[in-house]
Amino acid sequence: MKIICIGRNYLAHIAELDRDLPAEPLFFMKPDTALLPSGKPFPYPEFSAKVHFETELVLRMGKEGFDAVTVGIDFTARDLQQRCIEKGHPWEKAKAFDYSAPIGAFKPVSALKNPDDICFGMKLNGQWAQQGHSVDMIFDFDTIVAHVSKFVTLKEGDLIFTGTPQGVGEVHVGDKLELFLENEKVLEFEVK
8 A cells, every 4th residue: 555645736835835836746655654543643753843734635546546535634844854855855754754644534535525626624723724625726636646647556545645735834742633524524633
């Protein structure tokens, strides 16, 4: 099972981080050890002093394309990432560390009210921290899957994080995160 993550897929997020607009979907990968076991807290990593949440829609690949969607967090050790970027180094250690990819319960695409405009979000300590709509993505689901497939064979069970809208921010020990897919809570966990 592979975890593929798309970067810079919402204009407002690109602006908030002062990055360039991509000409094609940018992607990187996380190992399966990045998944946070269900019901477990997110352990704040000792190697970072600035971990950011990035709330994203996550696709699950089926036998014939993606068959289900949920919401996940692409945790980023922003301090490590910035140092890697400044030195021109790969930044997997800032993105692919253990438990950096919590995901909620999946919902079949066929059960969504409007698969072309999926709303999602995350509450941090009971307050909305991020909210987004799939219609605002620069690259839609089909474009992402087609592009990634040119380079990597996608298999049943693979996951694709599709990018984050604006509003990324820091988490701290003691924080509680709640993830929502079309106003239905799909995951809840704490930072320990």
